[in-house]
Amino acid sequence: MATIKIISFGRLKEILGSDFEFDAENTNELLNQLNEKFTQLKDLKLRIAVNQKIILENTELKNSDVVALMPPYSGG
Amino acid sequence: MSKIKNIFQNSPISPLFIAESITKHSTKTEIGAHHIFLGQIRADKVENKTVKAIEYTSFEDLALTQMTAIREEIFAKYDITCMHIYHSLGVVNRGEICLFVFTSSKHRKEATLACNEVVERIKNELPIWGKEIFEDETHQWKINQ
Numbered sequence: 001m002a003t004i005k006i007i008s009f010g011r012l013k014e015i016l017g018s019d020f021e022f023d024a025e026n027t028n029e030l031l032n033q034l035n036e037k038f039t040q041l042k043d044l045k046l047r048i049a050v051n052q053k054i055i056l057e058n059t060e061l062k063n064s065d066v067v068a069l070m071p072p073y074s075g076g
Numbered sequence: 077m078s079k080i081k082n083i084f085q086n087s088p089i090s091p092l093f094i095a096e097s098i099t100k101h102s103t104k105t106e107i108g109a110h111h112i113f114l115g116q117i118r119a120d121k122v123e124n125k126t127v128k129a130i131e132y133t134s135f136e137d138l139a140l141t142q143m144t145a146i147r148e149e150i151f152a153k154y155d156i157t158c159m160h161i162y163h164s165l166g167v168v169n170r171g172e173i174c175l176f177v178f179t180s181s182k183h184r185k186e187a188t189l190a191c192n193e194v195v196e197r198i199k200n201e202l203p204i205w206g207k208e209i210f211e212d213e214t215h216q217w218k219i220n221q
Contacts, residue, residue, distance in 0.1 A: 072220075074220045075175075075203075
């Protein structure tokens, strides 16, 4: 189990609030737990970056990893 | 990877700044064509409400890393002389400019293609979010078309 820091953006930040620490072994487990805790997350598409690298598959987490949760981009 | 350049301005992009950017290129006489894209905040109507501004936020470190990679790919793909990109953060009112992309090349085709591609990639690949603020101070999150 790793203690990681969660940061979020845009609409997700409205749901999750300011940055916080969380315990999880990998990104899938993290998402499952967050979905249980924050039911509004369910219908949202999100992209995940671990330590500023976008991940596409389940990823093991280490202590003090920074996990960014990002809704669809809407720049420009 | 090449040096990371900032693209963000904590304000709208001023027309004067755009004019000055163009002026700076007058000494680069190998250039024969400029292509400029300007994104402007539109007063969209949603039901009975009208957008008065968009507030932009970004995951800046990741956005700048991604932008550096995109910049390298664009330079590898197109024969352009230079490329400048500025994106606003914070509140930009309707009618104001939030994105300025400026490419230059010897002949027009390369600058045009490079500019169009980089605008698409900015919208699709950079972690930037727009919050559309209505006149009554309620908001919705922008969705890119």
